[in-house]
Amino acid sequence: MDLLEIIVLALLQGLTEFLPISSSAHLILPSKLLGWSDQGLAFDVAVHVGTLAAVMLYFRRDIVRLTQGWLTTGFTRNPSADGRLAWYVVVASVPACLAGWLLNHWIEDNLRSVEVIAWTTIGFGILLGFADRRHGTIGITQITLLMVLVIGVAQALALVPGTSRSGITITAALLLGMQRSDAAHFSFLLSIPLILAAGGLKTLELSDSLLPVDWQALLIGAALSAVSAWLCIYYFLAFINRIGMLPFVLYRLILGSVLFLFFVG
Template identity: 50%
Template sequence: MDIVQIVILSLVQGISEFLPISSSAHLVLVPKLFGWQDQGLAFDVAVHVGTLVAILFYFKDRIFKLLSDFLSSIRQRKMVGESMLVYAVGFATIPAGIFGLACGDLIEQYARSGFVIATTTIIFGIMLYLADKSPGLKSEANITIKIALIIGVAQALALIPGVSRSGITITAALFLGFNRITSANFSFLMSIPIILLAGGLETIKLIKSNTTYEWTDLGLAFVLSAVSAYICVKLFMGLISRASMVPFVVYRLMLGVFLFYVFI
């Protein structure tokens, strides 16, 4: 990979990972437009670790408080503070884990076509618009295990390229009556175990491959994806605190149409 490819793909991953616009759609489209070869597993691991570090840093104070409440709840055998949110994130991860193990190979084989990605980009963009038309008033205090499982099932659908993990989980939360900030916060917290699991599986494959790597290139990819992801999350949270999801809906529709033009 040359330096231009590393920079562009790292920024694409960092910017699109947490926005409701589908990182998979962009990572398929960009190499296609530039005629690049697949970036490889080592690069995927580097940018995933970068985005994980970004979200951990963004929520560092919140995560410390959540883990403290969680450990206290275990010791006291009752809910303490915001410990329910930790349990909710854990239960929300289960459907994606099951769906990934059961259908991961099928998705990889049949669902990565340009047609599928273009279609899901448009369909789930429209769903985001419908969900965002009248956001509810529910906050994190209203998140239960049942609600977490429902949003977790939605998250499992994001294994299909073009759906967007953050997009579908925010959409599900909005449909369930949560406000935009809570929907986004819970979506981002849900991303932590998912990225950990995905990154862990990719790392295992990487270790088994016994391939040599350009560590400088991987380091650059890690830094660029981490910095761009952090900035993007910060700007996104500021935006939705005073505006709707419409700009992202419009972007998804335009992207879907362009994907049809490029791939069909």
């Protein structure tokens, strides 16, 4: 990989991991437009480490508070709000982890095509727009176990390329009546165990690989993905209540249309 490829792919990973616009749709475009080869498993691990570092740094106070609440009251009959929310993050992560473990290879073999990504980019973009019009006033401390289970099952759909993990979880939360910023907040908290699981799986696969490792490329990729992901989270949460989801809906419709027009024969 040359420096331009490293920069573009790391920035794309950092930005699209948390915006509701589908990372798979964006990561496929450079290879199609510019003829770039696959970035490789080691680089995937590096940019996942970068995005994980960004979200954990941004929500470090939440992580400490939720961990303390979970350890002190999470195993009692009346957990604190923080202990209960920590359990909700765990519960909502289970469906996607199970689906990934059972279906990952099948999805890679059958659904990772430009046509599927184009359809899901458009379809789930329209659903996001519909959900945004139904958003309510429920805050992150007011969510129920049933809401958490629905969001968790929705998150499992993100295994289908083009869906967007953040997009589908925010969509589900908005449909259930959550306010925009809290829907995004909960979605970003849910990303932590999922990125950990995905990064761990890729690391295990990498440990079995005998290919040489370009450590400079990995360090640059991890750093750039971390910085871009942190900025993405910061500005998304700062402006989401003001601008809503319409810009992302329109962007998904345009992106999906471009994929259909130029890459689906």
